[in-house]
Amino acid sequence: MPGSWKEIAAKKRAALLDSIPEEWRIPANILPPESQLDVTAFPQKSGWFTAEELEITNSSATVLLKRLRSGKYSSEQVTKAFCKRASAAHQLTNCLSETLFDLALRTARTLDEHLATTGQPIGPLHGLPISIKDNFQVRGTDATLGFSSLVGKPSPFNSTLVDLLLAAGAIVYVKTNVPTAMMIAETVNNVFGRTLNPRNRKLTSGGSSGGESALIAFGGSCLGVGSDIGGSLRIPAACTGLWTLRPSAGRFPTAKTRSGLAGQEAVMSVNGPLAPxxxxxxxxxxxxVELSPWLDDPKCLPIPWRKVDVSKKLKIGVLWxxxxxxxxxxxxxALQLAVDKLRRAGHDIVEWKSEGMHERAARLIARMFVSDGGKSVRALLAPTREPFRPEMRSYEDAAELGVYNMWQIHLERNDLQSKYLDRWNAAGLDAILCPTAPYAAVEHDKFRYVGYTCVYNCLDYSAVSFPTGLRVDKQVDGFSAEDQTRETRNEFDQKTKDEYNVEAIDGQPINLQLVARRLEEEKVLAMAEKVSDALKA
Structure with missing residues (x-):
């Protein structure tokens, strides 16, 4: 019999901390106290990072790629700087699940030798450190998904995306924490515990890619890869003020990644990037996409990256x-300001109503996730007798649907997809602008509602969560008299109203969401640039 889940978890946490070299451990005399909520300024103000380390880790991935190609920076320099800053991020926010420092530095030296010998980079991502979510498999390391039963079971292979990134010259240096089974909108599990938001450690960094969002918001990564099945990229981005793309299924490779609900394909999990x-x-x-991932992943669609010319005048539906x-x-x-600025920029703004479709999508997805009666999660908890976390109550209490009832859900989903597309086409929309979540940020254990994101998983639409440049202001963002007296609609709405604490989230960034139709990744990114430009005007 394996040890108790608590014992296994404690050993795994200790091993993770021990994997951080002494030189990258924050000296006790400069360690921020627990009472210090915002730790994002620590690298700049602590005096512990060199000027070169700060210059490197404060640079964007696009800038770093140019400097790595030119030889201004060596890959080893860049990798060391990000390993150190990621180590600091973990010590302050508990954002990592695995360190791959030895592998990363060996890879970096090989890349540097190749560039010095041939004068040519290995590939389009030559020398760039990229952080990855825990569910991506890296040969010789765990992918626990927050389950104690998966500790100490290193993968014998790499995920397809990992192999492609390495072949393109990227360096994988850390894996990041996730919630149990990656099915909670906050990042907390029984193995590693809770990941904190570096902008305010009393707030969540979101989930399930919350380890990634915390790491990137701290500056411990300039580019990370997460996944999204109900909002797991867009919610963490919104909680920390980052950019992300939720692509449609088939654009990016997902083969050989680990899932807490393996085999569930009524709604497909996708992966995508997070960055500042x-x-x-x-x-x-x-x-x-230019790596032709469809040659390695049978579920990838053979669609090359397309050049799109979006109209100067976009027609955008606003879902208030x-x-x-x-x-x-x-x-x-934030939504009102965005609408005002987009109108001033000449875009056509129209009202977009949910007409019950969003609630229907949320209910469908909730049924899809527990259609096995929670057996997938229970099977991963059972070997070590690990208990269900309270956030996983719906999985613990679920009853198995059976094949016939599952097929009926598929029919409902198909019908919803058809009707939503018909409405979209009839309105002649380019995009929908809407919230990513009902909140800008929340305190731990208070992320209650994922309906603004999961609807687009059900529809499989391309979506971007993006920072508006605005921040919560307690002087203007308190409840109005109308807010205080309004009648709530349901338990989620009531909880959102009761738990709203503007004092707790004062100063936090505010994100919104821009949505395009299925497989319109190029278009939604181009439109997001136009929206961002309008907001900056």
Whole structure:
């Protein structure tokens, strides 16, 4: 029999900390106290990082790629700098699940030798450190998904995306924490514990790619890869003020990645990039597609990266409210400002109503996830007698649907997809602008509602979560008298109203979401640039 889950988890956490070299451990005399909520300024202000390390880790991926190709930076220099900053990020936010420092530095030296000998880079991502979510397999390391039963079971192979990134010259140096089974909108599990938001450690970094978002927001990565099945890229991006792309299924390779709900394909999990800037998101997306991943992943679609010329005048539908949960004041303020600026920039803005479709999609997805009666999760908990976390109650209580009932869900999903597309086409939309979530950020254990993101997983639409440049302001984002007296619609709406704490989230970035139709990744990125330009005007 294996040891108790608590014992296994404690040993894994200790091993993770021990894998950080002494030289990258924050000296006790400069370690920020737990009471210091915002730790994002630590690298700049601590005096612990050299000027070169700061210059490297404060640079965007697109800038680093140019400097690595030119030889201004060696790959080893860049990799060491990001390994150190990622180590600091973990010590302050608990964002990592695996360190791959030895592998990363060996790879970096090989890349440097190749460039020095041949004068040519290995590939389009030559020398660039990229962080990856825990579910990506790296030969010789665990991919636990937060389950104690998967600790100490290193993968014998790489995920397809990992092989492609390495072949393109990228360096994989850390894996990042996820919630149990990657099915919680906050990043917490029984093995590694909770990941904290570096902008305010009393707030969540989101989930399930919350280890990635915390690492990137701290500056421990300039580009990370996460996954999304109900909002798992867009929610962490929104909680930390980052950019991300949720692609349609088939654009990026998913083969050989680990899933907490293996075999569930009623709604497909996809992966995509997270970064502080749009240019990095666009560069990564194009470079991955140009690697022809459909030759390695049978579920990838053979669609080359396409050049798109979007109209100067976009027709954008604005979803103010999905009629399930009313967005909180900062989200409504950001959406109104975005609409005003887009109109001034000459874009055609029209109202877009949910007409019950968003609530229907959320209910469908909720049924899809527990259609096996929670057996997938229970099977991963059972070997070590690990308990269900409270956030996984719906999986613990679920009843298996059976094949016939599952097929009926597929029919409902297909019908919803058809009707939503018909409405979209009839309206002649280029995009939908809407909240990523009803909140800008929330305290731990208070992320209640994923309906604004999961609807587009059900539809399999391309979507970008992006920072608006606005921040929560407690002076203007408190509840109005109307907010305080309004009648709530359901338990999610009531919880959102009851738990709204503008004091706790004061100063946090505000994201919105831009959505295009299925397989319109190039278009949604181009439109996101136009929206961002309008917001900056």
């Amino acid at each position: 800037d749009l240019a990095t998101i666009a560069t990564y997306s194009q470079k991955v 409210d999905d009629d399930v949960v009313l967005p909180t004041p900062p989200i409504r303020r």
